[in-house]
Structures are given as C-alpha cells and as structure tokens.
Amino acid sequence: MIKSIILLLSVLFSNISVAQEKNTLEEDLKKAIASENLTGAVWSSVSDDIVTIGAIGLKNAETNEILDTNDRVLIGSVTKTLIATGILRLATQGKLDIDSPVYKILSNITFDNPWRENNPVTIRDLLNHTAGIEDSRFWQVFSTKSTSTTPLEYLFTKNPSVLKVRTIPGTRFSYSNMGYSFLGLIIEKITQEPYENYLDKNLLGPLGMKNSTFQFTTQKGKNIDRHLAMGHFDNGITQENIPMFLRPSGQFSTTAKDMALFTKFLMSDGTVNGKSFIDKALLYQMGNPTSTESYKNGLKSGYQFGLSYRDRYGVVGKFHRGNTTGYRATFYLFPEQKKAFFISFNTDSETANYEKFNRIFINHLEINKPDQLNEKENLPSNVEEFEGYYKMNPVRFKLFAYLDLLFNSIKVEKKKNSLLVKSIQMETYTLVPVGSNLFRKEDRVNSSHVLYKNGSIPIISDGLVTYEKVNTTYLALMWLSLILGLIGIIIIFLRGSYLLFQKKLFKNYQIITFPFLSIVGLLIPIPFLLNQSFLNLGDFTFANVLLAIVTGTLPIAMIFGSIKIWRNKTLTIDALGTLFILQWTVILIYWGVIPFRLWS
Incomplete structure (x- = not known):
C-alpha cells in the first residue's frame, strides 16, 4: 500500500514538474515570437520518453484564428530527412543499393560527369549532397507553372545543363535540392508509384505519423486542408501553399506530435513493433559523414543521410533546417542524450533571428555541454x-x-x-x-x-x-574589371546625361550614344519586376524577357561605341568609359551572367 502511494505521488510530482517546465518553455517561446514579430509556431520536444508539444500565436493573421497543436505546418527542407529515411527503408528491404550508380536505375537521364568511369554519381552521393550538381535553377524554385503532378523527369529533361557534375562525386558537399528530387524519382522508379503515395503508406504509416503527408495540400481551392496553417511573410502578409517543381526536396505537411514520433524513431534502434524497419547501421550513420575529402583528412563534421553534424551554442547534435514559401522550420537531435526538438514557424521572415529559439530549447532541455577541444601551442609547420x-x-x-x-x-x-x-x-x-x-x-x-x-x-x-x-593576381584582376566597369557606367551615364541636356547626344560624332541608351535601358524592367510576384522570378514573363533583352543589349552597344572609337582614333573620357564597360561585359558573358535569363 505504502509503495503504491509513493509510486502515485512520484508520478503526480513528475507530471507537475513536466507541466511547469512546459509552461516556462512556452513563456520563453511566446516572448521570443513576439520580439521577432512572427505570426506563430508549433513545436515539440523529446526528453527520454517524455514528449511535450505546443502551439503559439495565430494560424492565419487575416482571420485571427489561433494556432492549435493539431494544426499542420510545412517544414521545407526538413523534408529531406524524411526522404532520406524512406531511401534507407528501401535499402533495408534490399530494394536498392545505396552505392549503386544512379544511371542503373534512371537510364534515360545522363549526368554530364567527366569522372563517370571511376566515380559515377551514386544514390549515396545524392543523399549526402556530394553528387557535384548545383542546387537549383530559378525556374525550378520561383515559378507558378508547376502543378502537384508535374513529372519529376521534367526537372532534368527541360534543360540538360542542370546535370553538369562540377566536382568528383562523393568528395565535396554542395547542398542540392535537385539531388533530393532525384531521390524522389528513384523511389518512383523502384516502387512503380508516385513517391508521395509510397512514402505515405510505407514510411509514415508504420511510424504512426497519421497526420502527415507528402501529398500536396493547400489552404484554398483544390487539395484544401483546413488544418494547414497559413504561411506568412513579414508584416503578416499571407501566402497559401503552392505546388513546387522540386517537391521531394521540400513538400511535406505535418504536426508537432508526428515530428516527435519521427524524432523518437531516429533515436531508436531502428525497429518498429519489434522488427527491423531500418538497418541500425544505416540509421546510426545519419549525420555522421564518412566519404568526403574533409572527413578523410580528419574532420568529422558534415552531412550524411538527411542530417548534418551541428556544433553550436556549446552543444553537439544532428540538425536540419528548412524554409519554404511562408514557413521556416528547425529539427535538432541529440541522440546520445535521447533529447530533441522541432519547431515550425508559419512566417518566412527576412529580419527575424530564428537562432534565438534554438538556444531557448537547448537551455530548457539542459543539453550536456562538453568541454572544448584544447588549443595547441603551435600551428602546423606548413x-x-x-x-x-x-x-x-x-x-x-x-x-x-x-x-x-x-x-x-x-x-x-x-x-x-x-x-x-x-x-x-x-x-x-x-x-x-x-x-x-x-x-x-x-x-x-x-x-x-x-x-x-x-x-x-x-x-x-x-x-x-x-x-x-x-591566385591573388587573378582575383585582383576580377575586382579591377568590376571596378573599371562600374566607373565606366558612371562616366557614360553622366556624360550622356550632359550631352542629352545639351542636345548633342545624337550627333553623328558621339561615341556614347548607343552605350548611354543601353545603360538607361537597364532601368526599363525595374517597374515591371517590382509589379511581378517573386514567385514568377523563374518564369518566362514579360518582365524577365525584358531584363534579358536590356542586359543582352549592353555588350552590343559597347561594341558599337568601340567601332566609333576605332574610327575616331582618339582616346577621350567617353572612349575610356565605353572600353571599361566593354571589358566588364566580356567577363559577365564568360561567367554566364548576361544576358540575364532567369528562366534559363
């Protein structure tokens, strides 16, 4: 009887302690959200087997609906951690080999890889952002042309230049949204169904994440989800969710509770209902890079299988952040201590200090702070x-x-x-x-x-x-080219304005007639770009085409001016200004900056 009373009291006081801790944490989060002018957030924390969840602020600033713990949020690139987990599940089932070259699965898509014979791009490379391909193009991110069912192949077949491999696969990290979109396509080829359907049934289902989905959902129109919190920008401007081309890299809606379930699984032995769900060896490799040049030279930090090693605030953990239109999210794990936290804000702010929230959670969870590595007395001899x-x-x-x-x-x-x-x-x-x-x-x-x-x-x-x-000289010459180019633009603009005022600009002998007009022409797209949604920055729009035309005209106008210089055989201030700009435009053409085609 006495033992039962003691046990009951210990449970009671434990629950009181957890409730007090949650209240204190929630108070700190509320203050931080208010100070950073954020609309709202849902969060969860895990400490051993204790899960705490909460919601703060508004679900929709226009309607003043309160955000609830059961409401869903978008988590942006934290989706990559779930995609990686799905790939590890397929590897555990023997349905794919992580070290298999991608071309063996996607034979119709060919990387432009100079090292293909000895270093083909593998699934592991895509998982670890070490494939050597770039992150993304404007048209893949800022576009309203995508639909929720646009074939993933379109990402790589529309413009094959995105398949250029720039470094030896497996050697260097370079974050790539395209790489994780490849993984979504690989899942589809292996399972013969949309990756969203497969992962909803075969990953989220077994993990108990019943209120999460890889499917596209939005707050208005078709695919409406009334539990999905509205996205926001600064000053409470709302933004509903829209389809994305790179959806495997950032399309996922979830709840704070479901992310706590996911967190607990990642810190487990990889079993579900007593059966191996993900091979323990693969699970433990998440966030522990082993293949890059930096690792082979002694550095343990980096990224592997959907998580990165994270050393901040005096603590060491595994981490992924995410942002998508209207949302920001953070996912932080400390597996050795069985502690973790997740938070998703329904505000994508350019001014807020999101790092502040990480410190709040780390302090409340009382994450162990290991001693710093001691500084050595001497630098390396070389x-x-x-x-x-x-x-x-x-x-x-x-x-x-x-x-x-x-x-x-x-x-x-x-x-x-x-x-x-x-x-x-x-x-x-x-x-x-x-x-x-x-x-x-x-x-x-x-x-x-x-x-x-x-x-x-x-x-x-x-x-x-x-x-x-x-080479220092090379870098100095690049800077000199930039400075001379800008000086040239100032000279031509001022001289051209003066000649225009004097009604002499269009006289036959003027060197800078065309150069001046081309510089002034750079101002023409500005009002059209300002009136265009940033979501269309990568689309083939009037404003974007106009921008490409005026930037592409710049070197042509300088060539016309240079012909005048050659004919006059006189090196005037106008001639110097024109030549300064001409050399800079040659550099910009070499680097692919002009013509400036955002849809390319």
Whole structure:
C-alpha cells in the first residue's frame, strides 16, 4: 500500500514538474515570437520518453484564428530527412543499393560527369549532397507553372545543363535540392508509384505519423486542408501553399506530435513493433559523414543521410533546417542524450533571428555541454602555404558563381598562434589549432575546419563549404574589371546625361550614344519586376524577357561605341568609359551572367 502511494505521488510530482517546465518553455517561446514579430509556431520536444508539444500565436493573421497543436505546418527542407529515411527503408528491404550508380536505375537521364568511369554519381552521393550538381535553377524554385503532378523527369529533361557534375562525386558537399528530387524519382522508379503515395503508406504509416503527408495540400481551392496553417511573410502578409517543381526536396505537411514520433524513431534502434524497419547501421550513420575529402583528412563534421553534424551554442547534435514559401522550420537531435526538438514557424521572415529559439530549447532541455577541444601551442609547420585568398568550389548556384568569386571568397592569414579568416560578407573569425591540420572556431566545441591539399592546391573546409586557394593576381584582376566597369557606367551615364541636356547626344560624332541608351535601358524592367510576384522570378514573363533583352543589349552597344572609337582614333573620357564597360561585359558573358535569363 505504502509503495503504491509513493509510486502515485512520484508520478503526480513528475507530471507537475513536466507541466511547469512546459509552461516556462512556452513563456520563453511566446516572448521570443513576439520580439521577432512572427505570426506563430508549433513545436515539440523529446526528453527520454517524455514528449511535450505546443502551439503559439495565430494560424492565419487575416482571420485571427489561433494556432492549435493539431494544426499542420510545412517544414521545407526538413523534408529531406524524411526522404532520406524512406531511401534507407528501401535499402533495408534490399530494394536498392545505396552505392549503386544512379544511371542503373534512371537510364534515360545522363549526368554530364567527366569522372563517370571511376566515380559515377551514386544514390549515396545524392543523399549526402556530394553528387557535384548545383542546387537549383530559378525556374525550378520561383515559378507558378508547376502543378502537384508535374513529372519529376521534367526537372532534368527541360534543360540538360542542370546535370553538369562540377566536382568528383562523393568528395565535396554542395547542398542540392535537385539531388533530393532525384531521390524522389528513384523511389518512383523502384516502387512503380508516385513517391508521395509510397512514402505515405510505407514510411509514415508504420511510424504512426497519421497526420502527415507528402501529398500536396493547400489552404484554398483544390487539395484544401483546413488544418494547414497559413504561411506568412513579414508584416503578416499571407501566402497559401503552392505546388513546387522540386517537391521531394521540400513538400511535406505535418504536426508537432508526428515530428516527435519521427524524432523518437531516429533515436531508436531502428525497429518498429519489434522488427527491423531500418538497418541500425544505416540509421546510426545519419549525420555522421564518412566519404568526403574533409572527413578523410580528419574532420568529422558534415552531412550524411538527411542530417548534418551541428556544433553550436556549446552543444553537439544532428540538425536540419528548412524554409519554404511562408514557413521556416528547425529539427535538432541529440541522440546520445535521447533529447530533441522541432519547431515550425508559419512566417518566412527576412529580419527575424530564428537562432534565438534554438538556444531557448537547448537551455530548457539542459543539453550536456562538453568541454572544448584544447588549443595547441603551435600551428602546423606548413601553415604558411595555406595563407592567401580562397574561392568556394563548388558553389551552390551556377548563376551566382561570379558574385560568389568576388564577394564570398575568403582571406586566410596567420596571426600569432591562430588563423584569421576574413571575407566581405561574413564577420571575421579566428581558428585555433587543435591538432595536426585541424582547427576550431573559437565558439565551437570540436574541430570545425581542416586544412589539406588536393594535389598541389591548398584547401580549407568546414565539411559543408570547401574553399580552394586562388591566385591573388587573378582575383585582383576580377575586382579591377568590376571596378573599371562600374566607373565606366558612371562616366557614360553622366556624360550622356550632359550631352542629352545639351542636345548633342545624337550627333553623328558621339561615341556614347548607343552605350548611354543601353545603360538607361537597364532601368526599363525595374517597374515591371517590382509589379511581378517573386514567385514568377523563374518564369518566362514579360518582365524577365525584358531584363534579358536590356542586359543582352549592353555588350552590343559597347561594341558599337568601340567601332566609333576605332574610327575616331582618339582616346577621350567617353572612349575610356565605353572600353571599361566593354571589358566588364566580356567577363559577365564568360561567367554566364548576361544576358540575364532567369528562366534559363
């Protein structure tokens, strides 16, 4: 009798403690959501076997409906963790081999892979974002042309240039939404049914995720789901869900409770109802990269099978974030401690600090904070070879490769017993040596960067971004070209405006007539682009075609001006301005920036 009373009291006090903890957590989340001007969020946390769920804020800012724990949300790229789990399930069943080349399954789609003979793109490469293909194109992301049933093959057959492999498959991480869309197509080829149907029945069903689906649902019109929270942008602007071309990479609606079930499974031994559902060895590899150059050179961080290694806030875990039109989500696991959390916001804000919520959960879950790796007294003996400028290789988006070269390159220099990393877009940070060729960012627990060589080329990598040393003269010339081009535009614009005012612009002897008109022409698409939804940025629209025409006209106008210069045989300020712009447009053509075709 006494034992029963003691047990009852312990359960009662335990429940009171959990309730108090939830209230405290919810209060902190409410304050953070209010301070960041977010519409609402649903969340769940797991601590051992205790699951806590909650909902805060509004489901729809227009109707002032309150968000409920049973309401569904979109989770963007966290979908990739579920797609990867579905692939691991098929591998466990023996229906596919993770190390099988993709061409053996998708024989009608051919990668442009210079290393195909020895390094074909494999399913593992797609899972790990190491296939070497770019992330996506504008038309694949920002488009209203997609439907919920657009064949996945269309992503790769419309423009075969998306199949270009830029680095040796398996060696370097480069995030790719196209890669996970390939995995959706692979599931369809193996199962002979839409990947949404197959995974709903054969993944979500057995895991008990009855209120989740890979199917397209929306808040209005066809496929309506009245439990789906409305998406929002800043200032409470609403956005209903729309179909996407890259749907395996980000189309998934779920609840906080279902994500808690998924979390518990990922931290289990891989069994469902006492039977192996996913091979334990495969399950444990999620978030533990083993194939990249950086791993083989000693760095343990990176991405594998739908999760990335994450070292932040003094804790180490496995992680995936996601965002899609109107939503942001975070998924964080600490398997060794059997703790985790998930949160999805129905606001896609450009100004909010979403990292704040991670800190709140980590503090409330009392995640263990391991000691930092000790700093070594000396830098590697060959560290001078690694000083200098570096460019990203590969970059995520081909269209922005030129801008990445100029603005995302970094400078590495020695400073006493550490390395200083500088760039234009990022804050300067310090790397301290922790042994061999490994370094730790000052706010990290474990090694965060590795130095190594690929042949004779010095490399620095954090497991997710790889930088190759670049010739300083080359980078300086690229910057000089940009600066001269911008100076040229200013000269031609000012001189042309003056001549127009003086009514001399259209005199036969003027060098800058066409150059000036082409520069002014760059302003023409602006009002049309401003009046066009960002969702149409990748579509073949009047505004986008106009943008391609005016940017494509720029080098032609400079050539006309250069012909005038050659005929006049006089190097005036107008001539210099024209030549400055001409050399820059040649560079932009080489890098594929102009003509600027967003639908390409």
